[in-house]
Amino acid sequence: MAANVTIDEDECLGCEACxxxxxxxxAMDDDGxxxxxxxGANxxxxxxxxxxxxxxxxCITNE
Ligand code: SF4
Known part of the structure; x- marks a missing residue:
């Protein structure tokens, strides 16, 4: 059963902890x-x- 990981980009601080x-x-986006x-990641x-x-x-959810 694949889960669905999402990030609320408006809330993301770009701290790179994840x-x-x-x-x-x-991963970080192209702008970092x-x-x-x-x-393809689950x-x-x-x-x-x-x-x-x-x-x-x-701001990360996995549902
Ligand atoms: S842990 Fe990841 S998703 Fe959460 S604020 Fe830091 S970079 Fe953004």
Whole structure:
């Protein structure tokens, strides 16, 4: 069962915590200002939950 990871870009601070925690799912955008979910990545990896917990603006969801 694939989960659906999303980032609220309006709330993202660009701190890169999620990228450092879970680089298989998250990356910075071309400008390096916002995090994005890598195409084809799903929310099954344990590190997604760690990234959600580490996000200072709580803007990552996995539903
Ligand atoms: S941890 Fe949250 S605020 Fe920081 S870059 Fe990732 S989504 Fe944005």
């Amino acid at each position: 990228v450092e925690t879970c680089p298989s799912v998250f 200002e916002k995090a994005v979910v890598i195409d 929310g099954d990896e344990d590190c997604v939950e760690e990234a959600i917990a580490s996000c200072p603006s709580e």
